[in-house]
Amino acid sequence: MKYTLLLFCTIFHLFAFAQHPLEVKIIKAEYIFDQAPFEACHASTLVELKDGEIMAAWFGGKHEGNKDVSIWTAINKRGKWSAPSQVADGIVNDTLRYPCWNPVLFKAKDGTLYLHYKIGPNPREWWAVYKISKNNGKTWSAAQKLPKDFLGPIKNKPVQLANGNILYPSSTESLDEKVWKVHLEQTDSKGYNWKKIAINCDTFGVIQPSILTYPGGKLQILCRSRQNVIVESWSKDKGKSWSKLKATSLPNPNSGSDAVTLQDGRQLLIYNPLSAGKNWWEGRSVLKLAISPDGKxxxxxxxxxxxxxxxxxxxxxxxxxxxxxxLSYTALRRKIKFFKLDLN
Structure with a gap:
């Protein structure tokens, strides 16, 4: 019955998608903070806590890759953001410190809040660390490393499947920076028993996938690539195996994107739609929201x-x-911009 209803919704939205323009109503548009104890920030992540509260996290410091870069959070309660609070750093000992990278917030079905992030000199040599909170981020556990050779979510949020397993969108970058590859990692519902799921990346250089879900255990990932296009792969067996990567029709300048499956089955993607320029930041000056009834x-x-x-x-x-x-995103590496939308 559930899958029949979802199939009906998909068919309905396919018709509506073709017939009617979608209205996007901006309920709120603001910066999460105006003043902060860091010069630069990047790589925000969002999660819903309780009673409509939203937590954001990002990394901040002098500049990306500087040793002082730490993980910061803020909570939106009743429409107001708390001041930025530092919750993690890369201090190893009194004389050794590394920058932090790419926080990812995730709340499991059992109520456990996870903060995944990376520590290390660069994305080729970093390692995966996480903290947990049992009280919606009021307090956090000590940092724990993931098992050897596992990286967890690289930029975008995990999804928890109907059977309780948690699927993490992951990727690696070779030391010589020539090879980028995506893969998935999976745990049980408690975040234990890690295993890797390989994906045939073909000739694409890809990182930072996001995961979309469909009826019947079908899944899709959308990836950042070096080929000026968002790249996809599909699974028909709840993420156990995946199709070979192929290009979508969506342009992208080798920049991170994120996507979410809506409660009604439609898919949303926020992305930079331009082509890459001579410098790495070129092509990131336009940011759009796209919708799909079927991921295609x-x-x-x-x-x-x-x-x-x-x-x-x-x-x-x-x-x-x-x-x-x-949604949230980096604005000129100085602030994190936040939106609340209503989709008619």
Whole structure:
């Protein structure tokens, strides 16, 4: 019955997708903070806590890769953000410190809140660390390393499957920076018993996948690539095996994106739709929201940024229990911008 209903919703939205323009209502658009004890910030992540509260996390410091870069959080309660709070750093001992990278927030079905992040000199040599909270981020456990050779979620949020298993979108970068590859990692419902799931990346250089879900255990990943396009793979068996990567119709300038499956079965993607320029930040000056009824046909429905230059990148997107869509992204490496949307 559940799958029949979802199939009906998918068919309905395919029809509506073709017949009617979608209205995006901006409920809130703001910066998470105006003043902060760091010069630069990047790589935000979002999660819903309780009673409609939203937690954001990001890394901040003098600049990306500097030893002082730490993980910061803030909580939106009743429409107001708390001041940024440092919750993790890369201090090894009194004389050794590394930067932190790419926090990912995730709340499991049992109520455990996870903060995954990386520590290390660069994305080729970093290692995976996580903390947990049993009280919605009021206090955190000590940092724990993932098992050897596991990295957990690289940029985007995990998904928890119907059987309780947690699927993590992951990727690796070779030491010589020539090879980028995506893969998935999986644990049980408690975050234990890690295992890797390989994906045939073909000739693509890909990192930072996001995961979308469909009826009947079907899954899709969307990946950042070096080929000026978002790349996809599909699974028909709840993530146990995956198709060979192929290009989508979505352009992308080798910049991070994020996606979420809505409660009604539609798919949302927030991404930079330009091509890469000579410098790594070029192509990140435009940021759009796209929707799809099936993960194959995408339509841009809103433009968050449309600039000649500047970096507006590394978005995060979730849907709250209230049905609203929440998203955040880096604004010029100085602030994190936050939106609350209603999709008609």
């Amino acid at each position: 046909s995408w339509k841009d429905i809103y433009t968050f940024e449309n600039n000649e230059s500047g970096e507006y990148s590394y978005p995060a997107i979730i849907q709250g229990s209230d049905g609203a869509v929440y």
